[in-house]
Amino acid sequence: MTELVDHNALIGGYPFRALPDPTPARLVADMERLGIARAWVGHVPSIFYRDVAAGNDQLFAALAPHRDRLLPVPAANPGYPGWDLEIERARREGCPAVRTYPAHYGFDAGGELMLDLAAACAEAGLELVLTVRLEDGRQRHPLDVARDLIGAEVRAAVRLNPKVHLLVTNADRALVEEVHFGSTRAEASRIRWDVSWIWGPPEDHLAILYRTVGRDRFVLGTHFPFRLPENALFKLELTT
Amino acid sequence: MSVAPAKTSPLVDVHVHFLHDRCGRADWQAVNARRLALGERIGITMHVASILGTWGHTSPTYFPSPDDVAYGNGALLELMRAHPDRIRGYVTVNPNFTDHALRQIETGFDMGMIGVKLAASRRAGDRLLDPIAELAAVRRAPVLQHIWQHRQREVPGQEISDAIDLMELAGRHPKTQFILAHIGGGGDWAHSLRALVGVPNIWVDLSGSGVDRGMLELCVECVGAPRLLWGTDLTMDTGLAKLRAIEAMGLSADEMEAVRWKNAERLFGAKVMGD
Numbered sequence: 001m002t003e004l005v006d007h008n009a010l011i012g013g014y015p016f017r018a019l020p021d022p023t024p025a026r027l028v029a030d031m032e033r034l035g036i037a038r039a040w041v042g043h044v045p046s047i048f049y050r051d052v053a054a055g056n057d058q059l060f061a062a063l064a065p066h067r068d069r070l071l072p073v074p075a076a077n078p079g080y081p082g083w084d085l086e087i088e089r090a091r092r093e094g095c096p097a098v099r100t101y102p103a104h105y106g107f108d109a110g111g112e113l114m115l116d117l118a119a120a121c122a123e124a125g126l127e128l129v130l131t132v133r134l135e136d137g138r139q140r141h142p143l144d145v146a147r148d149l150i151g152a153e154v155r156a157a158v159r160l161n162p163k164v165h166l167l168v169t170n171a172d173r174a175l176v177e178e179v180h181f182g183s184t185r186a187e188a189s190r191i192r193w194d195v196s197w198i199w200g201p202p203e204d205h206l207a208i209l210y211r212t213v214g215r216d217r218f219v220l221g222t223h224f225p226f227r228l229p230e231n232a233l234f235k236l237e238l239t240t
Numbered sequence: 241m242s243v244a245p246a247k248t249s250p251l252v253d254v255h256v257h258f259l260h261d262r263c264g265r266a267d268w269q270a271v272n273a274r275r276l277a278l279g280e281r282i283g284i285t286m287h288v289a290s291i292l293g294t295w296g297h298t299s300p301t302y303f304p305s306p307d308d309v310a311y312g313n314g315a316l317l318e319l320m321r322a323h324p325d326r327i328r329g330y331v332t333v334n335p336n337f338t339d340h341a342l343r344q345i346e347t348g349f350d351m352g353m354i355g356v357k358l359a360a361s362r363r364a365g366d367r368l369l370d371p372i373a374e375l376a377a378v379r380r381a382p383v384l385q386h387i388w389q390h391r392q393r394e395v396p397g398q399e400i401s402d403a404i405d406l407m408e409l410a411g412r413h414p415k416t417q418f419i420l421a422h423i424g425g426g427g428d429w430a431h432s433l434r435a436l437v438g439v440p441n442i443w444v445d446l447s448g449s450g451v452d453r454g455m456l457e458l459c460v461e462c463v464g465a466p467r468l469l470w471g472t473d474l475t476m477d478t479g480l481a482k483l484r485a486i487e488a489m490g491l492s493a494d495e496m497e498a499v500r501w502k503n504a505e506r507l508f509g510a511k512v513m514g515d
Contacts, residue, residue, distance in 0.1 A: 017430075020454045033488070034241050136450060138388065138426040199449065200477030202274040228451040230241060231481035237243050238278065238477055 006031070006039035006229070008169040008194040008221025009070075011062060014044050014134070016141035022225035024066050030229050031069065036220075038069050042099045042129070044225075046075040053082055060093065073097045073129060077105040078113040087120045097127035097167060102153065103146040110156025122163035130154060132170045132197070134226065151178035158187045165190045169221055170197040173205035180213045188213075194221025200235035207239050241484060245283030249497060252504035252512055253279070253479065255384070255422060255447035255471030256289035258327075260315035262308075264297035272319070276326065278476050285501070286512055290330040290357035290384070291316045302360040302386070302398045306340045309333060313344055317351055325514045330357035330384055335369050342375055349379050354508045355419075356383045364401035365408030373413040382417040382443070382507050385409075389427030403432035403442075410441050417441050417507055422473050424448030424482065429455050433462040443507060446486075446499075447471030451478050456486050465495035469503050 011022055020026075022044065031039060041063060046055030056074040063070045076086045076098045090098050098121055102109040109130070121128045132149045149168075154175070158166055168179075171193055180188050195218055199205040209218065220236060222229035245251070258275070259268035279287060291312035293304025304312070309332055316329045331348030333341035333356060345356055356376050362368055364385050376383045388400040403420060410418050418441060423429050425448030436442055444463050446456070447470075459468055472479030487496060504512050 017452075018454060020457065135452075136426055139390070139428045199475050201278050202271050202476060203474060204274065225453055228453055228481050228485045230484050231451040231478055233241060234243060234480050234484075235477040238480075 003037040004035060004220055004233075006036050006222050006224070006232075007167060007219045008196055009039040009224045010042040010044050011059070011225065012044035012046075014226070015048060016144050017135070019044070019225040024062050024070055027224055028066055028069060030224065034229055034233055036229070036233075038071060039224075040073045040096055041070045042073045043075065046099075047101050047104050047134070051080065052077045053086055056086055056089065071096055073099050075099045075101070076117060077107075078117040079105060079107045083117070084120060087117075087124050087126065090126055091124040095126065097129050099129040099131070101131060101146075103149060109149065109153035110160065114157055115160045118157060118161040118164040122161045122165075127165045127167050127192075128157075129167045129169060130157065132168065132172075132175060134170070151175050151182065154179045154191070155182050155187075158183060158191055162186075165192070167192045167194065167219070169194045170223060172197050173199065173209060176209055176213060180217075188217075191217065193218050194223075194232075195219070195235055196221040196223040196227060196232050198235070201238050204239070206235055210239065243281060243480065248283070250285040250501035250513060251283050251470065251483075252286045252288065252501045253284050253471050254288045254419065254469045254504055255445045255473045256287040257474065258289050258291055258316065258319055259295065260291060260312065262297060262311060263295045265295075275476065276323065279326070282476070282480055285326075286328060286504075286514055287326055288328045288330065288355065288504070288508070288512060289316060289319070290332045292332055292357075292359050300397060303336075304332070304334050304359075304361070306334065306337045309340070309344060313348055313353075317348070317353070320352060328508070328512055329353040330355040332357040332359065333372060334359075334361040335366075335372055336361055338368065338371060341372055345372065345375055345379070349381065352511075354511050355381050357386075358383060359386045360388075360398035360400050363399050364405040369409055370412065373409060373416045377413060377416040380509070382419055384419040384421055384445070387421045387425070387427075387432065389423065389425070389429045390431035391427070402427070403435040406442060407435065407439060410439060414441055417443065419443045419445050419469060419507075421445055422448030422471070423459060424450030424452070424455060424478060425473060426450065430458055433458045437462050443467045443469055443503070445469045445471040446482050447473035447479055449473070449475045449478050451481050456482060456489060460489070460491070465491060465498050466503065468499050469507070470499050
């Protein structure tokens with residue numbers, strides 16, 4: 001039986017809504033309850049910090065007791081000094097990926113800063129995680145003005161470096177299709193998607209995407225601690 | 241964690257939609273069949289459904305023409321006849337056509353429908369809805385009101401209502417029972433739940449694509465298990481996730497039975513339990 005890996009988990013508090021118990025201990029307990037073996041784990045506060053290196057310090061420290069199951073996915077802001085050291089730290093620590101948030105950090109997902117970040121991730125063998133949204137756009141706090149990532153930005157990012165690999169989280173069917181069919185086969189082969197924001201049955205958006213985009217492009221992602229992790233698992237099971 | 245039901249007690253889905261041949265979708269029968277088949281797998285014993293006109297094909301989903309309203313309600317009656325042990329119906333109405341709406345409700349109830357569906361054709365607090373709410377009370381049937389949790393602006397395609405709007409209507413009609421639709425259907429659900437503390441004639445359905453952590457806990461805290469109704473809406477995976485999550489929250493056996501079916505029976509009557 002294939003080991004279940006959650007590719008889209010985070011820990012830490014969120015400024016705009018109370019997230020119940022967003023801790024590594026709760027994440028591990030939920031994984032245990034739901035049969036998830038390991039998780040790639042980012043850090044919510046680092047999305048809002050200016051100095052994400054300090055946030056990465058907190059992430060590595062928080063996950064240290066759980067490193068057998070929780071793999072840190074630190075953040076990188078290519079517009080802030082020292083970002084290259086965070087890439088090096090991620091490589092040294094055996095992280096599978098690095099997260100970046102162009103809308104929150106205020107840089108162009110298809111521009112020069114992203115070009116440098118994509119090259120560094122490709123060189124280090126780290127997948128680059130982009131997040132389309134953190135919450136449903138209909139429930140945003142008035143100060144939560146970071147816009148959703150759009151398809152053009154994902155397409156631009158994957159074209160920046162022929163060796164960069166993207167994992168795009170919290171995308172819906174329309175965005176997946178727009179990017180997939182707006183990319184060459186070679187580009188599309190370097191993009192993976194998590195299932196957390198894609199509709200399951202009876203509309204069966206995920207099943208349709210399995211057929212049109214390819215099942216191998218999709219990974220389990222729960223978006224813990226924002227969303228109930230049960231949902232992504234049921235979606236996979238009901239789609240299978 | 242299993243899709244299959246952990247228990248064999250009834251499970252009533254109070255927020256269901258079906259399609260028909262005039263929705264402009266070639267896959268309408270497949271989607272309906274998929275919902276029913278999945279319902280069997282999950283353990284749903286009754287789908288309480290509505291059809292919003294032609295779902296935008298020949299008039300807007302949330303502003304359906306009288307002809308489309310009638311066609312959708314007729315299609316739902318056909319589904320009820322085809323699946324008498326699994327499907328019950330809400331009469332969908334557009335209150336801007338008041339006389340037509342009232343006739344649809346009378347006809348629908350006479351043919352076995354058990355609730356009224358108000359989409360987003362007119363804001364919930366509008367006086368134009370009063371005759372509909374009065375008729376629902378006379379026929380002892382609940383009104384399911386489509387809700388955008390915490391309306392902060394107008395949006396295209398809907399005259400959206402939130403909990404505050406629905407509370408206006410519910411306050412004028414204390415003998416009518418209302419269901420605040422899909423707490424997970426978009427918007428600030430906490431705003432709705434905080435507003436509904438102590439409002440006895442508004443129930444909350446748990447449906448919608450939203451599966452935010454913390455939402456179910458606040459539902460229990462603010463509304464309480466005796467006024468919560470389980471449902472799915474357009475996404476059954478999210479409904480199932482919320483059912484299993486609420487089971488894991490540690491509610492008592494009686495409270496779980498209430499959410500699964502007993503509240504629905506109290507609200508709709510014995511007809512919702514089938515034969």
